[in-house]
Amino acid sequence: MQTLRQILEEIQSYSDGQEMSREPHNLYDPIAYILQLGGKRLRPALVLMGYNLYGDDTKKALPAAFAIELFHNFTLMHDDIMDNAPLRRGKPTVHVRYDRNTAILSGDAMLILAYRYLMSVDADARVCTEAINIFNRCALEVCEGQQMDMDFENRTDVSIPEYLKMIELKTAVLLGAALEIGAIIGAAKQDDAKHLYEFGRKLGISFQLQDDILDSFGDPATFGKKVGGDISQNKKTFLYLHSLETAEPADREALWNWYHSAVDESRSAEKIEAVKQIFLRCGVVDRANELKNRYYHEALENLRMVAIPETAKATMYGFAADLMQRSV
């Protein structure tokens, strides 16, 4: 069994070995650019960890791991256009650094490349088709999640179940699919593969809820993104939706007004602080933590159900714990 560190090194070395400097350069250079911006490589790590529960020759699963990383970066490239985002990991986004058309077309090519890497896994044709089927379902769900997220911007009646569905589709299913694809390449039994999928999916929802909490209440020194971003952008997160449901009338009206009227840039800090105070008065952080922990413990339950010795799951348990501590 490999450690997470070994797995991340293997991914980095495989990724470095992929030649993206091809013609036409205007198509392939932006792909190399976004890949070298870094990131935590959580998703490809999950493919290798899923595989590693069943097989030792992790090289076999590396093309699939890279496929998942390509897919994830394809979604970032296109989402950044849709969100008009200037920066990604502190560097100019592709549509800013190059241009919008480039970001559209290079993103398309990345999605196709993801399929190509997935097909290059050295496995039985049945394994390949199963991996592609899992990937197809997940990729379409990620698009559906992104659409729901955009739809929410113009809606005033978003419910908490709808919000949870959105983060499940936009973020969580890819973690599940990464694990499931890795397990399938390792010839895992169907039941195991499904439990690993569920483990990843629930862990993903838990992870996103934590991200929502940190976005408003995280330590600016360690969070990595600007604290208060969700509030500035009027994101209808669990914190907002639950506060709106439970706040006293005056707080409810104030919260609604902050989110539904144009706020001048100069009053952005004031808005963030006011909304955070409302969140705190609603005790919503505790509620979010409860919900996060519920998904986390359900995720661990699925991991426990995977029919291999508990000792073989050490890296996976460690990964899940680290993710919730945000040390990976």
Place this chain on the structure above:
Amino acid sequence: MQTLRQILEEIQSYSDGQEMSREPHNLYDPIAYILQLGGKRLRPALVLMGYNLYGDDTKKALPAAFAIELFHNFTLMHDDIMDNAPLRRGKPTVHVRYDRNTAILSGDAMLILAYRYLMSVDADARVCTEAINIFNRCALEVCEGQQMDMDFENRTDVSIPEYLKMIELKTAVLLGAALEIGAIIGAAKQDDAKHLYEFGRKLGISFQLQDDILDSFGDPATFGKKVGGDISQNKKTFLYLHSLETAEPADREALWNWYHSAVDESRSAEKIEAVKQIFLRCGVVDRANELKNRYYHEALENLRMVAIPETAKATMYGFAADLMQRSV
């Protein structure tokens, strides 16, 4: 053996039976919208015709045919954003009718759906993986062709071989891949599948050269698009590139100037007429026709090499002839 008309009816009926009215509607409605705009359905017809050379149960190849049509419409949806095109088949383009973000994300979903339909072909896993491999290579080439086309806009040194490469990638390889995938589903031998691919590829180049000629010299009543569009948009087609190489100095300078200076909308007709006269003085239509016919006859040579009775290829020969007569 089915006639082209029967094949087109089968495609229409399958396409009508596909439920695209799913949630979230903002993601799926634009897909239904672009599909119902129509079009000649040449590419899915090629899948069925390729299959029909080897098998009678065309239902088997219908999901792959629909996948190819989805892919083609995905490229149209994204190309229309990149080209800022207001109309497609006389109707508002998706990014105009809905918005730009919708056209990006619905296009992405269409590409994924194409893979999903391709995987739903009722065939051996080996056949599916082979079809996906052909599709992957072709899809990436189509992106490369689109990138070359965009690059050409800003280049002044485009050569005729580069132009032919661009139309091969952007247009022709998909015709080849459609036939090859159909043939593979029909369990054709590798040699046959390759000849059919080459037949489609060369027919595609021939078709595009004809489109270039018609774009400048076609009959406005039957061409379907506005005659002179390529000239208005300074498209570096074979007509332009060959004229630039062979024109007398005065014509050469005039042609260069028309293409490299801003021309007011009010002088558009004058520009089209002046450039057409230069084209005619260079005898470039004859040259384009010669080249078109060379590719066409080479294509027919590949079709002849397909190791089945010539009588079984009647629909295919008819299709190729109709395409060159532009009656399909």
